[in-house]
Amino acid sequence: MLFPKKVKHRKWHKGRRRNTGIATAKTYVAYGSFGLKAMTPAWINARQIEAARRTITRFLRKGGKVWIRIFPDKPVTNHGNESVMGGGKGAVDYYVAPVKPGTIMFEMDGVDESVAKEALHLAAYKLPVKCTFVKKV
Numbered sequence: 714m715l716f717p718k719k720v721k722h723r724k725w726h727k728g729r730r731r732n733t734g735i736a737t738a739k740t741y742v743a744y745g746s747f748g749l750k751a752m753t754p755a756w757i758n759a760r761q762i763e764a765a766r767r768t769i770t771r772f773l774r775k776g777g778k779v780w781i782r783i784f785p786d787k788p789v790t791n792h793g794n795e796s797v798m799g800g801g802k803g804a805v806d807y808y809v810a811p812v813k814p815g816t817i818m819f820e821m822d823g824v825d826e827s828v829a830k831e832a833l834h835l836a837a838y839k840l841p842v843k844c845t846f847v848k849k850v
Contacts, residue, residue: 714759716808717786724802725788736815742849744780745822747829749836752843756809757818759785765836769819772832777823783810812842 732754742748762781769779791806812818819836821829830846837844 714763715781715785716759717784720786720788723788723805724790734813736813739782739816742817742820742847743782745778745820746849747821747826747833748782748817748847748849749819749833750845750847751812751816751818751840752814752845754811754813755840755842756787756789757783757785757812757840757842758789758807758809760807761840762810764839765819768836768839769821769832772835773821773824773828777821777829777832780820781818782820783812783816783818785810787811817847818844 734754736751762783762785766779766781773779785808787809788805789807789809790803792800792803796803818840819833821833824832826848833844833846
C-alpha cells in the first residue's frame with residue numbers, strides 16, 4: 714500500500730474547507746491516452762487506491778501501462794472507541810489523498826479504447842467518488 718516514507722508533521726488538522734472547490738492541478742491526461750476523472754470530492758485512502766490499481770492490472774493482464782496520479786499523504790488519526798474527552802489527539806491510523814472534482818486519478822496507455830474504458834469502469838466501483846472516463850485531447 715501507498716504511504717509516505719517520511720513526513721514533516723506527523724499529525725495534520727482536518728481543515729475547515731473540506732469537500733469544497735474544484736481541482737486546479739492534475740486536471741488533464743498527461744502521461745497516458747485514457748484517464749479516470751473524479752466528479753465529486755472525497756478522501757481516498759491507500760486501500761481504495763490499491764484495490765482500484767489491482768482491478769485495472771488484473772483486467773489488462775500483461776498489456777498496457779497504468780499511472781497513479783494521486784498519492785495518500787494526508788494522515789488521519791483515530792482514537793479508541795471508549796476513550797474519554799481530553800486524552801489528546803489519537804495516533805495516525807491511515808493516510809488519504811484528498812481528491813476534488815476534476816482530478817485525474819488514474820491514467821492508462823497501450824490498450825485500445827474499449828479495453829481501457831472497461832478497466833477504468835471496474836476500478837471506479839472501488840472508489841468512493843463518482844468517476845468518468847476521459848481521453849487525451
